[in-house]
Amino acid sequence: MAVSRADLLTWLNELLQINYTKIEQCGTGGAYCQILDSIYGDIPMVRVKMNAKHEYEYIANFKVMQTAFKTKKIDKPIPVEKLVKCKMQDNLEFLQWMKRFWDSNYGGQGYDAVARRRGAPTDTPATMAPLATGRSGSSSTLSVGGRAGGKTPVGGHRAGSAQPNEAVHNLQAQLREMGTHLEGLEKERDFYFSKLRDIEILAQQQIETLEADGKDDETLREIQKILYSTEEGFEVPEGGATVDEEETF
Known part of the structure; x- marks a missing residue:
């Protein structure tokens, strides 16, 4: 049976000691990496950016996760291109799978999430x-x-102003x-x-x-x-010219 969004968020926040309010926030990849770390304890959390703000940072987090899946021989495709868009449905389905995987593989050992990420900020949400x-x-x-009609009322305070x-x-x-x-x-x-x-x-x-x-x-x-090689309209970044300082067209 699929776990509800509210229950998933409660479980995730308690396990990782974070304060996510939306499933979409898992699209940064950081939480997924640390769920794995809670199971195995050897994910390189120093390489995981828990407060990632840009898509290229999300992708870097998922690369850590993909490497872990390969090393642990976890036969589950990771739809990175969908997850990094931070859409609710895609991340809900993947988080539900992660929860089932965690239920089946977590050994019940204590897990200090904050210490494992060395107190790194998690303010992405x-x-x-x-x-x-x-x-x-x-x-x-x-x-x-x-x-x-694009006009501002001259006087009076209307409801909704x-x-x-x-x-x-x-x-x-x-x-x-x-x-x-x-x-x-x-x-x-x-x-x-x-x-x-x-x-x-x-x-x-x-x-x-x-x-x-x-x-x-x-x-x-x-x-x-x-x-x-250059293209029309391309400008060499400041300080980057190496061979010819003359302007090219």
């Missing part, structure tokens, strides 16, 4: 909520504008969430650019060594060609 609220706030803003202020707060919360998301994307961009830069330096050093010996390597040349 609080940072996810405003975006969903903002979407509903946007809809209410449109409907309010439609009723009032607080709605525009609430809508503004919702939009401001959504804007803050978008700003945080953008910051995360920029960090991800810089992370991968740094990796490409290391590859570029390594390839260049190897080519120079070969040239000094009168040799060449076609594969390294092809790697360089890929690294230096």
